[in-house]
Amino acid sequence: MTQPAGNTGALQDAEGVPPDRPRGLLPPVLPPLRPVLPLSRGRAVLALPRGRAMLALPRGRAVLALPRGRAMPFEQWAAHHAFVLRTLTVLLLAVPAYALLRGHGPVAAVLHALPLLALVLVARTGWLNRSTRAGAAALGLMTTAALAVQLSGGATEAHFLFFALLPLAALYAARAPFLLAIAFVAVHHFVFGTLYPHAVFDHHAAPLPMAALHAGFVLLESWACLVAWRRFDDRREHVEALVAERTAELSAQRDELAGLAAVVQSTADAVVTATPDGHLTSWNPGAERLYGWRAAEVLGRHASLLSAGEPLPDDLTTLPTGTMERRQRRRDGSVFDGLVTLSTIRGDDGTPTGVAAITRDITGRKRAEVQAHATARMLEQQAGELAHRALHDPLTGLANRALMQDRLEHALADRRARRHAVLLLDLDDFKAVNDGAGHEAGDAVLSAVARRLECSVRPADTVARLGGDEFVVLMEDVEGSCDVVTVAERLLRALREPVVWGDERFTVGGSVGVTLTDAGDRRGMDDLLRDADLAMYVAKSGGKNRVRVFERGMREEVAAQDELVRDLRAAVPSGELRVLYQPQVDLRTGAVTGVEALARWQSGSRGWVEPAGFIPAAEATGVIDAIDDWVIGQACAQLRSWDAAGLPELRMAVNVSPRRLATGSLAGSLAAAARSAGVDPGRLEIEVPEAVASGPDAAAGIREVRALGVHVAIDDFGTGSSSLSRLQDLPLDRLKIDPSSVALLAADAATGSLADAVIALGNSLGLEVVAEGVEQPAQLAALRALGCDAAQGHLFGSPVPPDAVERLVRTGRPLVAVA
Known part of the structure; x- marks a missing residue:
């Protein structure tokens, strides 16, 4: 509220606003204003600021100040003013009546009432401000008393009318009306009482004593009014302060309750209250949405209709307060999981008067928690699987390089162990399995090999697959190389057992390189694997299916092997290779019908090198491709030379090398060589290992070669693994019995041998059967008895130069006696 400016004028409105302006219910708190009425130097003046009596003697002077009072609300001021006006109206009628009673004529009676009438009219004028109207009313009250004194002839009793009417001037709670009333009395008694004493005092009394007496009464009356005014003002201030404070509290509580009500009405949770015996007393919109009942349908009903779990007690206030999960029921009968927050409502004396419950549907949250737990378990399982995959080979389940390195580093860091061993195993002829039966069969062989390796080592040993067909075994805390070699040989024996895959059986061997750690060994995993690989390389080059322990001299062997490869690469362009020819004899006629071209190396520094001394190195390094092309070219040229002779x-x-069939380049080489030499490709025959012949890649290469008219023979049949159904689908011409099977033949014990089975199979497939490695007459007799078609071996002739073949053929004599 706006605070009105202070004003010391006697007739100015206390609030400084027009009298018709609306007021607030509570008056503004006004600062104290200290009007000072100086009487004279040294006279005491009483100061009463804001209704509070205060005695001040500044520098020997006391100042008298009336309380400024408070600007009342317009409605209250108007009510007080109306009461004063009604009083003045009664007095206005009483004055002429009293004049007539005192013996005055009608005209005199009216003339006496005219001053009072003028003041009443001013007090009733609405466009005047409140201070002016209040001042006019106060003067009217005192004028009435003065008229009564005059009409009474100065009777002392008439003076009491001043005392009766003066408090009415205090009804305005303003200085101006009250000061005007006191000033009027002072002027009336002292001025008029002195100048016209017969109009103020009884004619028989002395003027000065009477004036002093009446002045004393007036001052006493004024003091009583001031005291009453002060007490009233203090009380009103206290009451107003209490009302303001309480109003502020109630307003804050109202705002808080309004905010809480808004929250309760807008929240999605159900907020309900109930009596201690369980009857519902409030129901918010969230409860309508959650449970499906409208408020009018449930208020007054028992809360048990909402519960789907354990029954509620008779007294709900006995339930534990706080948050709990309870099964709840909707109007349609469906049940959901609710999170209920329960609290007890208590009265002013602390007695429970009811309960309040806030319910939230947590069905989705619990479902999400279940899903989250399931997801967490799944992620944990996946993490375990990923960790397992990160450390294990996905095909065999063995440890991979990372896990092997970790365990090897841990073993090397353990100073208590004496020695460790690293065994590197590489499968022999595994590529033939992949090429012959496909990668699915190769995977099956690798898995079977992995299981056998695990079963062949100690429980504490670690078996890992490094990749491809390479495996490594870590043996911790071993006694010596003998124990390790024993384990390695056990591994090789386990590998020699055939692997059954469907209708096929695969036999693979292996070569093992071993390296042992010594005390203070500073080699890491890569160094140990390199040394084991070096030992394995030496074992493989020495004839496969062997075990070699790393020795420092092996580095010289490998260096020598590398030098061998370098010399072999230079052997073709330098003309150091030779081709020898071994005759093939028809066992029915004894005549030479063909030859097999065999490569030999006449090295300038090494001398005569047999095929076993350089073919494995040529296969491993890829030099075999150039050797095959050179041999095919020499063979075609030799055919042309013999034809010319x-x-x-x-x-x-x-x-030919098995890799040539897989690459698809063999047919082109054969066609080019035959065309260059001018010979019929139908006079050529390629020999393919049994294990390779039935592979999908080799089969395509065989069909390409056969399309040229070149014959195809399966070499060393009976030593490998092949599918008879696949062999039947291939365009083959010959089966060649392996020399090891021929060596077991005897003249009187041929039936039931492997050679017998191969010959019978060849006859059933319509293939010609050729026996290799025939060295004894008894073997020849057995082969003839079994019905073998052709043979070759030292019994008929060793590999010889081309001119020796020419002399052999020109003699025209059979190399063997015809049966």
Whole structure:
């Protein structure tokens, strides 16, 4: 509220606003205003600021100040003013009546009432401000008393009318009306009482004593009014302060309750209250949405209709307060999980008067928690699987390189262990399995090999797959190399057992390189694997299916092997290779019908090198491709030379590397060589290992070669693993019995042998059967008895130069006696 400016004028409105302006219910708190009425130097003046009596003697002077009072609300001021006006109206009628009673004529009676009438009219004028109207009313009251004194002839009793009417001037709670009333009395008694004493005092009394007496009464009356005014003002101030404070509290509580009500009405949670015996007393919109009942349908009903769990007690206030999960029921009968927050409502004396419950549907949250737990378990399982995959080979389940390195580093860091061993195993002829039966069969062989390796080592040993067909075994705390070699040989024996895959059986071998750690060994995993690989390389080059323990001298062996490869690469362009030819004899006629071209190396520094001394190195390094092309070219050229010399047409058999069939380049090489030499490709024959022949890649290469008219023979049949159904689908011409099977033949014990089975199979497939490695007459007799078609071996002739073949063929004599 706006605070009105202070004003010391006697007739100015206390609030400084027009009298018709609306007021607030509570008056503004006004600062104290200290009007000072100086009487004279040294006279005491009483100061009463804001209704509070205060005695001040500044520098020997006391100042008299009336309380400024408070600007009342317009409605209250108007009510007080109306009461004063009604009083003045009664007095206005009483004055002429009293004049007539005192013996005055009608005109005099009216003239006496005219001053009072003028003041009443001013007090009733609405456009005047409140101070002016209040001052006019106060003067009217005192004028009435003065008229009564005059009409009474100065009777003392008439003076009491001043005392009766003066408090009415205090009803305005303002200085101006009250000061005007006191000033009027002072002027009336002292001025008029002195100048016209007969109009103020009884004519028989002395003027001065009477004036002093009446002045004393007036001052006493004024003091009583001031005291009453002060007490009233203090009380009103206290009451107003209490009302303001309480109003502020109630307003804050109202705002708080309004905010809480808004929250309760807008929240999605159900907020309900109930009596201690369980009857519902309030129901918010959230409860309507959650439970499906409208407020009018549930208020007054028992809360048990909402519960789907354990029954509620008779007294709900006995339930534990706080948050709990309870099963709840909707209007349609469906049940949900609710999170209920329960609190007890208490009265002013602390007695429970009811309960309040806030319910939230947590069905989705619990479902999400279940899903989260399931997801967490799944992620944990996946993490375990990922960790397992990160440390294990996905195909075999063995440890991988990372896990092997970790365990090896841990073993090397353990100073208590004496020695450790690292065994590197590489499968022999595994590529033939992949090429012959496909990668699915190769995976099956690798898995079977992994299981056998695990079963062949100690429980504390670690078996890992490094990749491809390479495996490594870590043996911790071993006694010596003998124990390690024993384990390695056990591994090789386990590998030699055939692996059954469907209708096929695969036999693979392996070569093992071993390296042992010594006390203070500073080699890491890579160094140990390199040394084990070096030992394995030496074992493989020495004939496969062997175990070699790393020795420092092996580095010289490997260096020598590398030098061998370098020399071999230079052997083709330098003309150091030779081709020898071994005759193939028809066992029915004894005549030479063909030859097999065999490569030999006549090294300038090494001398004569047999195939076993350089073919494995050529296969491992890829030099075999150049050797095969050179041998095919030499063989075709030799056929052309023999034709020119007048020899009968011979068939030329050539051994080719299995990799040539997989690459698809063999057919092109054969066609180019035959075209260059001018010979019929039908006189050529390639020999393919059994394990490779039935592979999908080799099969395509065989069909390409056969499409040229070149014959195809399966070499060393009976030593590998092949699918008979696949062999039947291939365009083959010959089966060659392995020398090891021929060596077991005897003249009187051929039936039931492997050679017998191969010959029978060849006859059933319509294939010609050729026996290799025939060295004894008894073997020849057995082969003839079994019905073998052709043979080759030292019994008929060793590999010889081309001119020796020419002399052999020109003699025209059979190499063996015809049966």
